[in-house]
Amino acid sequence: MIRHEIDDAFRRRFPAQHPPGSSDQADRTACVIPVRARGYQAENIPQHLPDEWFTLLSQASRPKFLPRSPQTNGLRRAVAVQLVQAVTGMRMDGAARFLGIPTNWLGPFPAPLHPLRLIFQKKPYDLADALEQLAEHIAALPQQVDYRQRRESFQPWNLSTATWNKICRTVPTTRIVRSDDQFRECSSAFVWSLLTGSEGKLAPCFLPPHSPEGRTFTQQDSKIIQRLSRPPDRTWKAVADLLRQAAHRNLASWERRHQQRRSVSS
Numbered sequence: 001m002i003r004h005e006i007d008d009a010f011r012r013r014f015p016a017q018h019p020p021g022s023s024d025q026a027d028r029t030a031c032v033i034p035v036r037a038r039g040y041q042a043e044n045i046p047q048h049l050p051d052e053w054f055t056l057l058s059q060a061s062r063p064k065f066l067p068r069s070p071q072t073n074g075l076r077r078a079v080a081v082q083l084v085q086a087v088t089g090m091r092m093d094g095a096a097r098f099l100g101i102p103t104n105w106l107g108p109f110p111a112p113l114h115p116l117r118l119i120f121q122k123k124p125y126d127l128a129d130a131l132e133q134l135a136e137h138i139a140a141l142p143q144q145v146d147y148r149q150r151r152e153s154f155q156p157w158n159l160s161t162a163t164w165n166k167i168c169r170t171v172p173t174t175r176i177v178r179s180d181d182q183f184r185e186c187s188s189a190f191v192w193s194l195l196t197g198s199e200g201k202l203a204p205c206f207l208p209p210h211s212p213e214g215r216t217f218t219q220q221d222s223k224i225i226q227r228l229s230r231p232p233d234r235t236w237k238a239v240a241d242l243l244r245q246a247a248h249r250n251l252a253s254w255e256r257r258h259q260q261r262r263s264v265s266s
């Protein structure tokens with residue numbers, strides 16, 4: 001009941017846009033597909049679309065696939081926002097905040113989160129139909145994940161010293177990086193992204209008291225994150241596997257605690 005009241009208050013704070021077909025249709029911050037019940041909730045949308053979802057979206061566009069290069073991160077973020085808008089009617093800024101995206105990311109291209117570029121809304125692309133197919137895929141998933149709850153629960157999370165020391169004993173990280181502190185921060189962000197379904201660069205700053213004043217989020221090394229995501233050799237794969245195992249353990253522990261709380265409250 002309390003959660004329902006909070007959601008209602010959030011939607012009042014960030015009211016719905018005009019429905020498709022109205023005078024706001026030309027607004028590129030508006031949802032490109034009709035706003036309606038779709039079989040999933042806004043909470044079921046992660047801030048960073050899984051590769052499987054983004055591949056489906058790309059290949060559902062006809063006759064030309066939507067691009068999937070690193071330069072399309074803005075499209076990937078905008079699609080997550082669109083999926084939230086499609087079931088809530090929120091404006092783009094409200095949906096972005098719902099997903100935990102910082103306000104200073106919003107702006108015209110090439111801002112980190114910008115309105116959908118017109119090129120993707122015209123032939124030979126078909127973004128609207130691709131979004132419809134992705135929404136149907138999400139609605140049909142056998143188990144819906146509450147990513148909003150995960151973002152809230154793991155908001156202050158960092159990789160523990162004990163876990164990090166165990167990883168370093170198993171795979172000496174000095175073989176692959178020069179700065180242990182930087183590698184640890186990126187590793188923490190990598191695990192956090194697996195736990196929350198969000199981009200690692202939005203992970204909480206590692207050990208804030210020792211960080212530059214005013215720094216809130218992780219300062220990532222893109223090469224480290226890329227090698228953890230797609231290990232180029234056995235050493236990197238060993239580290240990535242250990243980090244994925246740490247994410248699995250943390251998530252399993254959190255789910256058990258969450259289930260126990262639900263059992264007590266019921």
